[in-house]
Amino acid sequence: xxxxxxxxxxxxxxxxVIDVLLKRGHSVVTTVRSEQKAQxxxxxxxxxxxxxxxxxxxxxxxxxxxxxxxxxxxxxxxxHVASPFHYNITDAKKxxxxxxxxxxxxxxxxLHKTCPTxxxxxxxxxxxAILDPKLSFTGAKKTYTEADWSPLTMEDAYSNPGLAYxxxxxxxEKAAWDFMADKxxxxxxxxxxxxxxxxxxxxxxxxxxxxxxxxxxxADIINGKHKSGLPPTQLPLFVDVRDAAxxxxxxxxxxxxxxxxxxxxxxxxxxxxxxxxLYENFPDLRDRLPDEANKGGDPNPALDSFGYDTTxxxxxxxxxxxxxxxxxIDSAKSLL
Numbered sequence: 001x002x003x004x005x006x007x008x009x010x011x012x013x014x015x016x017v018i019d020v021l022l023k024r025g026h027s028v029v030t031t032v033r034s035e036q037k038a039q040x041x042x043x044x045x046x047x048x049x050x051x052x053x054x055x056x057x058x059x060x061x062x063x064x065x066x067x068x069x070x071x072x073x074x075x076x077x078x079x080h081v082a083s084p085f086h087y088n089i090t091d092a093k094k095x096x097x098x099x100x101x102x103x104x105x106x107x108x109x110x111l112h113k114t115c116p117t118x119x120x121x122x123x124x125x126x127x128x129a130i131l132d133p134k135l136s137f138t139g140a141k142k143t144y145t146e147a148d149w150s151p152l153t154m155e156d157a158y159s160n161p162g163l164a165y166x167x168x169x170x171x172x173e174k175a176a177w178d179f180m181a182d183k184x185x186x187x188x189x190x191x192x193x194x195x196x197x198x199x200x201x202x203x204x205x206x207x208x209x210x211x212x213x214x215x216x217x218x219a220d221i222i223n224g225k226h227k228s229g230l231p232p233t234q235l236p237l238f239v240d241v242r243d244a245a246x247x248x249x250x251x252x253x254x255x256x257x258x259x260x261x262x263x264x265x266x267x268x269x270x271x272x273x274x275x276x277x278l279y280e281n282f283p284d285l286r287d288r289l290p291d292e293a294n295k296g297g298d299p300n301p302a303l304d305s306f307g308y309d310t311t312x313x314x315x316x317x318x319x320x321x322x323x324x325x326x327x328x329i330d331s332a333k334s335l336l
Contacts, residue, residue: 004252005075005118006030007061007107008082010037012212013124015044015202016245017079022048024249029073031058031082044203061103070107071114077252078115078187080107081124083172092157092164100168101175108176112185120258121187122251125173127195127237128166130263143307146193146261149174173261180259188258190251192244195265198327199241200334211335214241217271218331221278224288229296233270236299237308240266240322250317257316264313266321271297277328285332 004021008014009030021028022045030053032038038055045053056073058066061082083100104123111118130148150170157167173191180189197214205211211219220226239247247264251257275295278285290296313319 002076005078014081020245020249029054062099067107067110077120079122096168100172104172120252122190125191125193126169129170129173145309190257193263194239194244195237200330229290229294230271237265238269240327269324270299
């Protein structure tokens with residue numbers, strides 16, 4: 001059994017990371033913003049005692065010395081998941097980039113200075129830190145691997161909310177690797193780079209208007225907001241949240257994962273597939289779906305030139321990827 005820190009425990013991915021860790025025999029300390037947030041996690045993991053699931057209150061992950069109290073928990077590994085993911089921003093630097101970068105460097109610094117028993121750290125990065133958004137949709141042939149880095153600049157981040165999120169992930173991951181090179185801590189680092197992360201919610205949602213960003217399209221479909229047709233597919237790669245969580249856990253369990261970037265994806269998908277899966281498997285939703293002639297959701301034309309190589313993930317992590325159909329069905333069931 002290993003005592004593992006998970007940051008941002010109420011988050012979409014983090015909730016599944018906690019679940020996987022507990023099921024694999026580890027104990028968890030997770031950061032939350034308030035005692036109320038901690039209680040919401042306890043409610044989901046009823047019967048799990050404090051010795052297996054404990055909490056550290058961190059109101060603001062970007063605050064100076066936010067994580068300096070971690071030394072009291074006897075940690076042996078850490079999985080840093082917490083990072084903002086939304087497009088409703090007014091200032092790219094303040095709303096996305098600073099929390100992502102400062103949250104990452106703050107937790108690494110605290111682990112380095114106050115947690116001498118920590119040996120393995122995994123960080124949630126993103127395919128956005130790999131992708132060149134200006135190249136991928138021009139028809140230029142490109143197969144993405146862990147060797148690729150997003151070329152986005154701060155100027156790009158200020159130009160578009162979607163680019164701001166992508167830039168925040170690239171900047172945060174680069175800051176993490178720079179920290180490792182500069183400080184040379186006693187722990188290794190593994191970064192996990194998933195594309196679109198879909199799947200069932202771990203924690204109950206108060207309403208479909210309050211779901212996480214990843215599940216927003218599905219929630220809007222269930223609410224009948226896309227009767228006139230689904231939007232075109234944007235990024236055409238996905239991974240199930242349960243596989244993403246397992247990848248993080250295996251990253252701190254597997255020696256071969258140390259000091260590596262790992263790009264994780266189950267493959268291609270399209271919003272047209274989403275429509276067809278919902279239509280076939282949820283008859284009660286058909287009156288909320290667009291009609292067949294106007295279903296929309298066309299496969300992304302970038303598929304003709306947009307390749308991916310997950311040899312490293314398949315070799316080191318050995319995950320049997322959940323197919324898109326199961327992801328959609330389980331996601332819809334969790335929201336209905």
